[in-house]
Amino acid sequence: MSAVISENRAFFNQLRKYYTVYTGGFLAFVIALAIAEQMGMSRQWIGYWFLFATIGLYAMIGIMSRTVDATEYYVAGRRVPAFFNGMATGADWMSAASFIGMAGTLYLSGFDGLAFVMGWTGGYVLVALFLAPYLRKFGQFTIPDFLGARYGGNIVRSIGIFSAILCSFTYVVAQIYGVGIITSRFTGLEFGIGVFVGLGGILVCSFLGGMRAVTWTQVAQYIILIIAYLTPVVWLGVKHTGIPIPQFAYGATLQKIGELEKKITADPKEVEARKLAKAAGDEAKAAPKDIAKATAARKELLEKKLAEAKAASQPAHVVKSIEDALAYWPSDTEKAAGFFAGRANLAANANPPRPHAEPFAGKDEQARDIARRNFLGIVFCMMFGTAALPHILMRYYTTTSVRQARISVFWSLFFIFLLYFTAPCLAVLAKFDVYSNLVGSQYAQLPAWAAAWRLVDPTLLTITDLNFDGIVQLAEIAIGGDIIVLATPEIAGLPYVVSGLVAAGGLAAALSTADGLLLTIANALGHDLYYKMIAPSAPTARRVAVSKGLLLVVAVIAAWVTSYKPGNILFLVGAAFSLAASAFFPALVLGVFWKRANKWGAITGMVAGLGTCMYYMSVTYPFLRDLFGVTAPIASYQWFGMNAISAGVFGVPIGLVTIWIVSLLTPAPDRQVQELVDHVRYPVLVGDIETRGT
């Protein structure tokens, strides 16, 4: 026994040594590129270096971790120390949406965006208290494994397989999309090529070594993503608060934003710009019908204004701003389409800025009440979804013991917390910079980052002089959320190498999540469907080979779907959480905590939960309504005014109640199942049964 202890200890120390060297090596690499940049290396080459060096690194770890052993392939040999499993879970968890999108959502929606911050962290309490230790004791390979063993028969397992694939696939498409965006933005490769480069990156991590390879690359990816996220924020924090841990000090900045908001709301120039913003936005929305005409009309207006300004001998900066607007005129229809897409976002500026820290803004008490319900609804769904997404739960099969599984959830949340408590801080610091430095500056002398990004992509940043006074008003700025993280290094005045680092971090976040998801889908098919249901006598080598083959197939299908650029990525991610919560959470938790829960309860409960959730989405979400030809107004289908993304609010309780009622109406499960429940409840039992998978 003590031999095992010292073996685990030695393994931990070895890992610590490896990853310390790795982190040092990575920092040295960044410093070397920083020096190269000073000596004149081009931005594009810095982008390439970050892209290919990091993917090469992951590939190396992936190849070194290759395996044909089932326990190694499916659960990394069950010897991942809690600390490192925590890091791997962090990377598995934090997707492109968390890394790039979260701070932007918080910038745009203020307090209400915090629903995601709370939901995506608080869910780990449910994982820790209700699932991780029990799944670890059960100790097989997948979540359908547990459902199949606890409730018996292939029906429950099949529903599990279907649900696992449904929510993981929706989620993985969003990740591959993120990979495509990042690679194309930072290297200039085309989106489609970016997707396939990224796909290569995902496959080298998971194809040869399954969970074992994914685990060790995810640890490496976590280190890169957290360095990439924190570096620019610390810098920006020093700039605005004078403290290198701005997470604890941005309260003062938040107060200053509150004062600026009041000033901006009352400023007559802003009032004027807000009136014009609505008209400009609506005009731009109509532009795609006849781009050429809209472009010509806009150009004519600018030329007229220029002539007027010159005739009235307006100050030089006013004339210069109109001249600049004409100089940067979109050269072709595609650019013009982007130009108008960016301007269309101005319509939202018709209202004065919402106080950043104010919860549940609304025009009257009823609107505020609905906003509050939806806030809590999102929190609920994100939390229960966290505690039901198979790619996360799977990670707790890989620890050495039940004790380690419990500690591992703590490390997981700790590592996730580092990023999630930084995101609201970043949003506030960026907002302060925009409100105090960008607003009020002259168009002829915009801050460098704003001048650069407005040319890169108008949907990320559009600044346009609506009232022709040559000065930037807040109502003249339309921001796309993703820019907050992407432009932070430049806002903070850091060299380009840090922007490259941020891109590498975003890539690491997207790749690591995609790895975990693809593995979940491939294992649901290769392990649960093929081995457990079709060919139970298949030898180990063939099982692993089938899983690897399926991984390749699923990856290609996912990339193919992604190349169609399905819209509404954020909704897809949210939907995955609601679906997972409704399908899995009730059956998993009652499976451990209520011995009386039986097969028929689980079958009907999972179907009812998932069905309710899917029904609610299909009648309240515009895209699905169109698909199913639902025409009656959304409000007539809504229950308690909840939005489609929070459908799990209904799915989870209906699932729980259905399992409860149907289980009581049908015979109690047999003795074997009772023994299984006792087995998972106690880390060690005398005369215990054995469920570990091999």
Add this chain to the structure above:
Amino acid sequence: MQLTEKHRQYWHKNLVITTILMIVWFIATFVVGWYARELNGTTILGFPLGFYMAAQGSLIIYVVIIFIYARYMNALDTTYGVQEGDDQ
């Protein structure tokens, strides 16, 4: 496999700590969320309290809940003799 009285006590204690921590979780999440507007009237560390809790305070409580649970249960395993041997 026969469960002894000691085993039942162990499971009962697990349920008690789980319930207590879930109540804390519920307050930190839903009660704090529900009253966020009212809480914003108070200021803490320069933040309006409602904002602070949703952006940081509740998150810290979650981390602490999981830490306490892991410590408590790992100790409980040893007290009730159901701890695993092959561990560091």
